[in-house]
């Protein structure tokens with residue numbers, strides 16, 4: 001709880017000192033909103049919805065909204081998630097978020113999507129190009145969607161489609177978590193930009209001149225109080241696009257003076273969001289919140305056992 005105290009303290013400092021305050025460690029670079037042309041690629045006004053679900057949160061207050069970034073083609077991942085941890089429930093709601101299929105206008109994929117959406121009403125699509133380099137756009141549009149259409153939710157989770165989510169433990173864990181200024185996941189405190197232009201994670205000095213990243217949560221799966229969606233969206237007006245979406249969110253958190261929080265289980269001090277590729281084991285998984293590397297068939301299979309058996313561990 002110390003870090004929570006610290007983060008609300010820095011939030012107060014940021015407000016009172018008008019964004020010129022440093023959080024412990026590094027000084028915060030001076031902030032001014034980006035020139036409009038530079039920021040256009042990241043602002044919601046640059047895009048429009050092709051498929052949207054504007055009413056899903058109108059008559060209910062979801063405790064947790066899963067926002068799953070997917071590409072239009074990942075039909076079987078969506079199907080499996082709907083049948084496993086993402087199945088609609090009293091507490092949870094699951095939405096799939098995507099851009100336009102790569103390779104131009106593909107009417108057959110689009111027709112299938114619209115069909116799928118008529119059945120499930122859980123697809124949100126915007127007209128940006130759905131590519132790996134555009135994941136930051138996707139994440140920010142997810143934040144904007146939450147702030148616009150589901151501001152009454154208690155928590156939201158951005159979670160990749162290849163993740164096993166122990167939704168039972170997660171909900172239990174969140175019932176005792178702060179409901180404001182809160183973001184948790186696998187916290188990376190010592191990230192640095194890769195300057196090797198062949199790297200998948202290359203960031204040029206022009207894009208990001210500093211030589212370290214502020215603390216951020218690994219992008220595979222992180223959870224936040226719903227207020228953070230609008231605040232991250234707002235903070236993005238100060239931060240230049242880099243294609244590492246999780247680092248980008250970390251840069252927004254620094255502007256907001258919010259420290260990402262570790263979730264550690266007692267008494268083992270295990271990082272509940274550790275990103276690992278683990279062989280399925282019912283009782284190991286019962287003590288974790290996310291595990292990565294799950295293809296649809298593997299997820300379906302593990303879930304069949306887990307959903308029935310996890311309480312017996």
Ligand SMILES: *[C@@H]1O[C@H](CO)[C@@H](O)[C@H](O)[C@H]1NC(C)=O
Pocket residue numbers: 127128129130131133134
């Ligand atoms: C990202 O999306 C924008 C908007 O659709 C597009 O102009 C740009 O080419 C995309 N970039 C990549 C690398 O896909």
